[in-house]
Amino acid sequence: MTTVQDPKFTEFHDNDQKPVGFGRMLRKEDPRFVRGRGRYTDDIQLPGMLHLAILRSPFAHARVLSVDTSAAEASPGVRLVVTGAMLAEKGLAWMPTLSNDVQAVLATDKVRFQGQEVAFVVADDRYAARDALELIEVDYDVLEPVIDARRALEPDAPLIRDDLQGKENNHVFDWETGDEAATEAVFASADVVVQEDIVYPRVHPAPMETCGAVADFDAVEGKLRLWSTTQAPHAHRTLYAIVSGIPEHKIQVISPDLGGGFGNKVPIYPGYVCAIVGSILTGKPVKWMEDRSENLISTGFARDYIMRGEIAATRDGRILAIRTNVLADHGAFNGTAAPVKYPAGFFGVFTGSYDLQAAYCKMTAVYTNKAPGGVAYACSFRITEAVYLVERIVDCLAHELDMDPAELRLKNFIQPDQFPYETKTGWVYDSGNYEPTMRLAMDMAGYADLRKEQEEKRARGELMGIGISFFTEAVGAGPRKNMDILGLGMADGCELRVHPTGKAVVRLSVQTQGQGHETTFAQIVAEEIGIPPADIEVVHGDTDQTPFGLGTYGSRSTPVSGAAAALVARKVRDKAQIIASGMLEVSVADLEWVKGSFQVKGDPGKSVTIQDIAFRAHGAGDLPEGVEGGLEAQICYNPSNLTYPHGAYICVVDIDPGTAQVKVRRFVAVDDCGTRINPMIIEGQIHGGLTDGVGMALMEMIAFDEDGNCLGASLMDYLIPTSLEVPDWETGYTVTPSPHHPIGAKGVGESATVGSPPAIVNAVVDALKPFGVRHADMPLTPSRVWDAMRGRATPPI
Amino acid sequence: MQVPAPFEYERATSVDQAIGLLERLGSSARLVAGGHSLLPMMKLRLANFEYLIDINPLHDQLGYIRVGSDSVRIGALTRHRELLESDELASAFPIFRDAERVIADPVVRNRGTLGGSLCQADPSEDLSAVCTTLDASCVIRGPRGERVVTMEQFHVGPYETAVGDDEILIEIRIPRRDNSGNAYEKVERRAGDWAVVSAGAAMWLAADGTIADARVGLAAVGPNTTGIPEISATLRGQVPSEQAYEQAGVIAARSCDPVTDQRGSEDYKRHLADELTRRTLRKAVERARS
Numbered sequence A: 001m002t003t004v005q006d007p008k009f010t011e012f013h014d015n016d017q018k019p020v021g022f023g024r025m026l027r028k029e030d031p032r033f034v035r036g037r038g039r040y041t042d043d044i045q046l047p048g049m050l051h052l053a054i055l056r057s058p059f060a061h062a063r064v065l066s067v068d069t070s071a072a073e074a075s076p077g078v079r080l081v082v083t084g085a086m087l088a089e090k091g092l093a094w095m096p097t098l099s100n101d102v103q104a105v106l107a108t109d110k111v112r113f114q115g116q117e118v119a120f121v122v123a124d125d126r127y128a129a130r131d132a133l134e135l136i137e138v139d140y141d142v143l144e145p146v147i148d149a150r151r152a153l154e155p156d157a158p159l160i161r162d163d164l165q166g167k168e169n170n171h172v173f174d175w176e177t178g179d180e181a182a183t184e185a186v187f188a189s190a191d192v193v194v195q196e197d198i199v200y201p202r203v204h205p206a207p208m209e210t211c212g213a214v215a216d217f218d219a220v221e222g223k224l225r226l227w228s229t230t231q232a233p234h235a236h237r238t239l240y241a242i243v244s245g246i247p248e249h250k251i252q253v254i255s256p257d258l259g260g261g262f263g264n265k266v267p268i269y270p271g272y273v274c275a276i277v278g279s280i281l282t283g284k285p286v287k288w289m290e291d292r293s294e295n296l297i298s299t300g301f302a303r304d305y306i307m308r309g310e311i312a313a314t315r316d317g318r319i320l321a322i323r324t325n326v327l328a329d330h331g332a333f334n335g336t337a338a339p340v341k342y343p344a345g346f347f348g349v350f351t352g353s354y355d356l357q358a359a360y361c362k363m364t365a366v367y368t369n370k371a372p373g374g375v376a377y378a379c380s381f382r383i384t385e386a387v388y389l390v391e392r393i394v395d396c397l398a399h400e401l402d403m404d405p406a407e408l409r410l411k412n413f414i415q416p417d418q419f420p421y422e423t424k425t426g427w428v429y430d431s432g433n434y435e436p437t438m439r440l441a442m443d444m445a446g447y448a449d450l451r452k453e454q455e456e457k458r459a460r461g462e463l464m465g466i467g468i469s470f471f472t473e474a475v476g477a478g479p480r481k482n483m484d485i486l487g488l489g490m491a492d493g494c495e496l497r498v499h500p501t502g503k504a505v506v507r508l509s510v511q512t513q514g515q516g517h518e519t520t521f522a523q524i525v526a527e528e529i530g531i532p533p534a535d536i537e538v539v540h541g542d543t544d545q546t547p548f549g550l551g552t553y554g555s556r557s558t559p560v561s562g563a564a565a566a567l568v569a570r571k572v573r574d575k576a577q578i579i580a581s582g583m584l585e586v587s588v589a590d591l592e593w594v595k596g597s598f599q600v601k602g603d604p605g606k607s608v609t610i611q612d613i614a615f616r617a618h619g620a621g622d623l624p625e626g627v628e629g630g631l632e633a634q635i636c637y638n639p640s641n642l643t644y645p646h647g648a649y650i651c652v653v654d655i656d657p658g659t660a661q662v663k664v665r666r667f668v669a670v671d672d673c674g675t676r677i678n679p680m681i682i683e684g685q686i687h688g689g690l691t692d693g694v695g696m697a698l699m700e701m702i703a704f705d706e707d708g709n710c711l712g713a714s715l716m717d718y719l720i721p722t723s724l725e726v727p728d729w730e731t732g733y734t735v736t737p738s739p740h741h742p743i744g745a746k747g748v749g750e751s752a753t754v755g756s757p758p759a760i761v762n763a764v765v766d767a768l769k770p771f772g773v774r775h776a777d778m779p780l781t782p783s784r785v786w787d788a789m790r791g792r793a794t795p796p797i
Numbered sequence B: 001m002q003v004p005a006p007f008e009y010e011r012a013t014s015v016d017q018a019i020g021l022l023e024r025l026g027s028s029a030r031l032v033a034g035g036h037s038l039l040p041m042m043k044l045r046l047a048n049f050e051y052l053i054d055i056n057p058l059h060d061q062l063g064y065i066r067v068g069s070d071s072v073r074i075g076a077l078t079r080h081r082e083l084l085e086s087d088e089l090a091s092a093f094p095i096f097r098d099a100e101r102v103i104a105d106p107v108v109r110n111r112g113t114l115g116g117s118l119c120q121a122d123p124s125e126d127l128s129a130v131c132t133t134l135d136a137s138c139v140i141r142g143p144r145g146e147r148v149v150t151m152e153q154f155h156v157g158p159y160e161t162a163v164g165d166d167e168i169l170i171e172i173r174i175p176r177r178d179n180s181g182n183a184y185e186k187v188e189r190r191a192g193d194w195a196v197v198s199a200g201a202a203m204w205l206a207a208d209g210t211i212a213d214a215r216v217g218l219a220a221v222g223p224n225t226t227g228i229p230e231i232s233a234t235l236r237g238q239v240p241s242e243q244a245y246e247q248a249g250v251i252a253a254r255s256c257d258p259v260t261d262q263r264g265s266e267d268y269k270r271h272l273a274d275e276l277t278r279r280t281l282r283k284a285v286e287r288a289r290s
């Protein structure tokens, strides 16, 4: 028998190559995942542990008249039943959200979305807990819901947040950026103005692992241990301390292995709080794991922006200005996770990769009777929406000018010598070199040939489309002078300790949800101090074990904690150099660092390895004057700016003219995330993000009926893509290092999720050009594509 | 984890024993075959039964594909995967393999059964459309013995069949005729999703090349899997042609009864009924001729 191996597969291995620093290597964490030895929250079993289940509202908007728990309390195995009224007595019925709003832990007065938490049961096992939910009787007075964000501000719209003092409407905030008057002036005199209404529908991160927690409150120690599915263990600990009154040093939050996060696990959910309350009241450990439907209907959604985009240009295709008006649906509670001063996240980068004369955005956010959340899902704080808007509207302009969309983009890019470039909405792009990235993508795709093929196919009545998107992201939040979440600055700590035998442990404040931190961070440290990654243990996710920091989301781990890891390693190296100078009896200045050892300049025979130095640091004998023993350091890194990765994506689709089914035939993704630490991990992030993009572009949407019933409450109803919907990804890269990041790296975790939806939609719209289509909204299901072909493209909501 | 309400569970030891249990327990009991329709409903607590009688131990008796010269008989417990992989079945009725390739995913196909699919009687279910297309009949056994019903009689309404509370579907019988061809097409939003619309077509050609008989079965376009007699009547005697398929497509679009939902608009579904009817008829004729 012969085995045939896809030659490309070998590229994913380092085989016997083991980089001491950057390069391809297999992920250190994978053996435990592929062998079923990962340890997730639901794997936590504690002696005497009880189980918690949550009763949720079947209605989108209703007054809670009464809750009768007597039958449930009498049900076998039930230890505790808690209602909103009971929590209210303890002052715990409401909790702050990440956006300085409040959210009900358990409903007291009203339910405000379908799936809202109403009561919980703690029982001996999860079956008894779930069965007892059926026995809780809730009397509801059903109210008219607000489902369409466009209805929210109508004068006769029902008031959702009557819990807020003096609130008379469903308005959350208004926000604007850019210069309205300057933009108006440019629009008024422009040759060409194009306007399009563009909807980014509500979608859900749908991580494979749902949310959950195990709370264990020890009344004697006064200590709370909480294992929970959190992307931000330290931030959560601080918030629990503030809300519950348990002192922060008596709270340990542990985020064990996470089965995906995508932003879904940034907020604090009522379920976590219920588990804590359950443990305090019963004196036992309490586990809560939500089921798939609960995850889909009640936890952090994403997007839900209704955007009007306008673009002004000269007749020959010079883009002058972009203007947009956005209606943002924030659901029943404003739970957006974003730096406080950025209520619309980083949507301000809607100016894209283009050198504009003016830009302006006005946004209004409203409450609706839908699940709260708002900024989850690999979106880099709303950059997904911003990139979609600009890349769609640029294509609309190309359509209007009858100009090739690649050419139009090439003509308007910010030029390399303009960096650092301040956009018209005040963002300072640290670096970029766009044209080579675009050209590489076009070469890889064979762009000119594709256009020729398309022309021939069109002549035969076949529908083929080529879509381009070019994005610039702003990731790595962020400088603490203007970025914080609920007052917590977005800087990250990191600690590195080298053991006597030259092995090391690095403790991170960020937490992996699958991104491969245990490998990437070991490589970053290895690159700096020359200890092989295999010898570096990466500890993360446990607040008692790691320094403070704000967690993993918004592609911030490498830009912020990655910088911290590099700098802490340099600190250790500096100390190692002093110790080495003592060992070699030369001055520090006479030593040079050759990865892994210090050598006497001009005398390569005289050197000590980092391992020798580590032993000396802990060993017998004197150290140089003023040097303490040990070889360790710690740091808190405050980034001076965000990093701005970019990329060029080209998608080719074929559409069956009879059934309107879209097939993504090819997808070329060229990413520039600066310095590449582990290219295999980067490719993994890109592959996952592109797949996400196919999902959003073609099938995903959390829809509601007019009564506010969520129509996406299971994975049979809420579709996520499979391997059969995606092509063989063609990835490439360019490298434009970040000038301010210690190793020049930029975040890449969300690039593909951000950049791919517009490429796919642009391709579909391009395929439909013979039908005169200039825009069609996601999700481009066959039915919606067919509507577009018949000139009846409608928004999905 | 989604948790169903409590229920009792018993494994069947024989068909008659299972019938005896059903007789005794009445409508509070359900058979479980592959469990891929029943268990999701129970986990979502959309359906609660006090007793489940597991007929999987009867796979040896009820899981078979017997291809005879004038008919094919398939046991009710035959799994999707077995239907997909049987070369004999594919050569007698290629429509089965067409359909099975696009039903659910490998995990579901490993367990889900022909009998369960038909008895679930979901309007979007594919094998009912296949069986309707092929003019199959269903063998039902109960305390009073066996009876055989046509697919039209079998389907009483959405999620409702002629199988009584104390009966078991045992077998599907499909007549074989010469010079025939058949095919299946499905439009789905994503692999593994239920049909937006699917269509099956079967063609039987006469010696002179005209259409001796034709049948079309549609799924997901009405309360029940729809066989359309008017199409058969219109096509019989015609020479196969694009024009004939077009006529059939128009009838299909007109006679079905789809509703707008997340999978698509009513208009689009009617359009697909038309389009897929034409496509499958075309392919069925190609196969009949080859």
Ligand SMILES: Cc1cc2nc3c(=O)[nH]c(=O)nc-3n(C[C@H](O)[C@H](O)[C@H](O)COP(=O)(O)OP(=O)(O)OC[C@H]3O[C@@H](n4cnc5c(N)ncnc54)[C@H](O)[C@@H]3O)c2cc1C
Pocket (backbone or CB within 6 Å): A716, B030, B031, B032, B033, B034, B035, B036, B037, B038, B039, B040, B076, B077, B102, B103, B104, B105, B108, B111, B112, B113, B114, B115, B116, B117, B119, B120, B124, B125, B126, B127, B163, B167, B168, B169, B170, B192, B193, B194, B195
């Ligand atoms: C994710 C997913 C996707 C799917 N996609 C598709 C699809 O695209 N197309 C499609 O057609 N189907 C699809 N299905 C359904 C799948 O084919 C099921 O297997 C099938 O519908 C039911 O078969 P089962 O053997 O699992 O039946 P079960 O779930 O065990 O039973 C279903 C019902 O039939 C009754 N029953 C079962 N066997 C008998 C019998 N011999 N006599 C009397 N009553 C009986 C049961 O009591 C029950 O009421 C999908 C299912 C899932 C979970």
